Amino acid sequence: MSNGVGQHSRLMRLLSRITPLVCLLPPVLVAQAISDIRIVTPREFGYTIGETIRHEMHLSLAGTYRLDTTTLPTSGRLNHWLEISRAEAQIEHRNNGVTYHIVVDYQIFNAPRQLTSVTIPQLEFLTTGEANSIPVFLPAWTFTIGPITPSDADEIISLRPDRKPQPIPVITRRVRLIISTLLLVGLLIYFVYRRLLLPRLERDRYPFSEALLELRKLQRRDADPEIYRRGLQTFHAAMNATAGRVVFTANLQDFLAANSKFAMLKTELVALYARSQDIFFKNAEVAESATSLQELVELCRRCRRLERSVA
Amino acid sequence: MNADQQLADWHAQALAIEAAVRTVMVGQDRPIRLLCIATFTRGHVILEGSVGVGKTTLLRAVARTLGGGYERIEGTVDLMPSDLVYHTYVSADGKPQVAPGPLLKHGEALAMFFFNEINRARPQMHSLMLRVMAERTVSAFNREYRFPHLLVVADRNRVEREETFEVPAAARDRFLMEIEINSPTGVTLLQQLMVDTRFHDTERLLNQVPADIVDYRDLNGVSRVIQGNIQTSDAIQQYALNLCRASSDPGAFGIVLEDTEMSRLIQAGVSPRGMSYLLRAARVAAWLNGRASVLPEDIHEVFFAVVAHRIFFRPAFELRRAELAKQLTDRILQSVAAP
Structure with missing residues (x-):
């Protein structure tokens, strides 16, 4: 089911593959910086709520070029359908450069009433070298999400309400809070007694x-x-x-x-x-x-x- | 004769008055001392006490030692001011006559006027007495009568309160002292009063008191000498002032009475006139105690008599006056420091 782009070693073939992924930079510069790029995406259909979609990019950079990891997306809600649950890059050093294994996990958290086409927007990463920066793009990707109930679900079945969030177990923290409060109150009482009451009693x-x-x-x-x-x-x-x-x-x-x-x-x-x-x-x-x-x-x-x- | 010599001579005479009165009034040393102080302070007095404790006898005894005219009148609800000034009668030859009343009868020689049961008399009478006490004058028969040596002593019956007119605050303030006279408590004394035939005939008893020990006409002068020569230090003046301030605002001096809301207790404390009277009476007390300077003890001796009737409680507490006034004055003396 993979739609991975195959590896090619020739410069022109590489350029022809990655041209849509980089901006309008001089091709020579792009070729000097990026020695290889490979994108792995899963199937584009048959998803339902709760499933995860993993996009991988294996980016080989030549010379001193490095990925600016701050340009990776942050976790959190992306749009009406998706949230980014993970975005990270692992570095692998090679003789003439480095290879970044970038992983971006999306999770579907909404369910359509009927089969729906959804697009993951394009992501942009930045690679920086001695003299310049070259953007690299993870292109937009469209897939379909299917419903989990029939379209006339309201009439034939009664949907359960959303599950209530489970309370976070706080008993330990509560005990700590009570102990701290008691300790604080005790200290306050002691302070008042020692500094205010005792001198008066003594007097x-x-x-x-x-x-x-x-x-x-x-x-x-x-x-x-x-x-x-x-x-x-x-x-x-x-x-x-x-x-x-x-x-x-x-x-x-x-x-x-x-x-x-x-x-x-x-x-x-x-x-x-x-x-x-x-x-x-x-x-x-x-x-x-x-x-x-x-x-x-x-x-x-x-x-x-x-x-x-x-x- | 210098002032010290004069004071020493008069001190002996004052003690002689006390001793003379004590021979006929047993167990009443404190009222006798207070009355003596009032006499030499030249201040008027209210006597308050039960019936039959010898108030009239005490006054007559004191009046006898001073000499001068002594008059008394009984307070009744129908007593009018004119009854004090004159009375009318038909003479032996059948003609209507007007004669001076008890107030005018002795003229300037009137030394002591006893108004018995003053709270039975109407406010008109109180008003007349206020003028007599304050100015020692009264207008009658188109002229003004002066009583420069007059000491007014009023009696207030504390047992019966029905059909009485309470002496108003302004009138009470003009009395130097309110002296309590209680029945003696000692069994021996009571037995003596009951058994000793000497006390059966008041007239004979009073005749035993030496007459005219002092000349009442000298009292005003002696009083001036006492006030001018008995010293009051700054500390004692401040102490007397604090005592009076405490009567107005006891809370400020940390004075608390049980079961009493202190912030609502006092309507008015000792007046400036009362403050002046307190120190004047204390000077006389110091002189009678043989001192040339006033000590706190001298103030304590007269404090209750001078101050208690000048403290005005709010109406809710006025019914408990006797109890509260005693408690409050005691607590003031216990709480206000000197020096």
């Missing part, structure tokens, strides 16, 4: 730790009565946070009774509150700020140790 649970950090920051600045006042306010804030309410001189004893672990600092705390009262409410002068702030830091450090201890 609520250990107010003196927070206050100590603040006081150390204040210590790095120049000694100043205003800095000492801010230090006192920081310490008071830690006391208030520990008590869950504002602690004044008047209810300091209640604080010590409710937070017995601070009882050992009673003398220092009473003195501090008295000093704070003098400074804030009696407008007493603040002296020896640096030393006082150091004492405040030391008291805060002792309070921090106590707040972390078990009562």
